[in-house]
Amino acid sequence: MAGADLMERVVNLCKRRGLIFPSSEIYGGFRSTWDYGPIGVLLKRNVKDQWWRSMVHLRPDVVGLDAAILMAPRVWEASGHLATFTDPLVDCRACKLRFRADDLPASGACPNCGATGSLTEARPFHLMFKTFVGPVEDEASVAYLRPETAQGIFVNYLNVQTTMRLRPPFGIAQIGKSFRNEITPGNFVFRTREFEQMEMEYFVPPEDAPRWFEYWCQERYRWYRDLGIPEEMLRIRAHGPDELSHYSAATADVEFAYPWGWGELEGIANRTDFDLRRHAEYSGQDLSYYDQEHDRRYVPYVIEPAAGADRAMLAFLLAAYREEEAPTADGRMEKRTVLRLDPRLAPIKVAVLPLSRNERLVPVAEDLAASLRPHFMIDTDSAGSIGRRYRRQDEIGTPLCVTVDFETLDDKAVTIRDRDTMTQERVPVAELTEHLRARLGG
């Protein structure tokens, strides 16, 4: 499906099926922020859970953290954000709109009104949101909403390292909200002013940094592949020297083939010892590590895989979206929309459907759903034809539907219908939980 078309259909599906709504919609929307609905919140939670599972749960060398969004303003002086966290901003004198200088077409014309010669010189625009902490709104009470979760990890480095008795190489992982006053938010949840990051800072001996940088580039690429993004929609792109952030010795992006072209999904950076050195300098705390085995002291280097939960969710949605021909119950062909999501990401794992609204079937289906609920995220639906209900589940990516029919009342078995193959299998109710668990994996 062509790019713009695919994007429009995914955005429509998200609105129509309760995945993502425009924020403050009844007031006309608030451009640049989005709200996750009942199905979307499940999908996003699954994305974050899979990240946490692979980065913390399955690793002996990484621990978790949940630091505050508001931090001492000195943090942002030390990190360099106050001085350098800007984007180049250009104004159009004709239509008064503002743009990121690096987003402008080569022609130099205004991308909105087309005027030529109307764009101002680029000037730096600060991306951090400012607020006031406490009852007085003066310079002394200024604080910032964090623009990355990473700094919460650096300022807790010593707390975590000492309380958990960790020796490099080790990592600290965190998921949380970040805020940036983006000049041009857009492309749905790709670039927003409030978003969620999944970041891990991996502390290593300086000489090992290049090796760990390579390792984390491969590992993060593998994570997206494993969860179903095809190879042809993913690539790793190394940054050129002119693209590097103020703290980075090397950066590579895991890029995704978005409908508008290749774009960043996640950045992996070798942040050197920049952050720990700066925080040591600004806080007066010694953040070096004494390596007893080699009797030496060093400031660890940091390799940082930094992903966005919203962007990852968008990529999983775009990669999973299909419109295909499917047979109806009476043998005709009709179009179905299906999200071929990995079952680990699917918002609903199993839908329990009575064949009809018959008064003998509905209570059996309800009881069955109640017995499955402790094990899987379950949906029930009895409105409309069974074919239509399968389609509704296909649209939100439910891997399996369990149908209760009149035979169930006698043989105590149900039909399991597979989202991708649409094949059906009869399974005894007594074996259902184990059977579903095996089919869903993960």
Ligand code: GAP
């Ligand atoms: N600590 C490093 C850091 O924040 P980044 O490349 O600016 O690096 C990491 O951000 C990831 O966070 C990005 O790859 C993207 O997935 C996500 N992200 C950044 N800005 C975003 C925005 N305005 N809206 C949505 N996601 C964003």
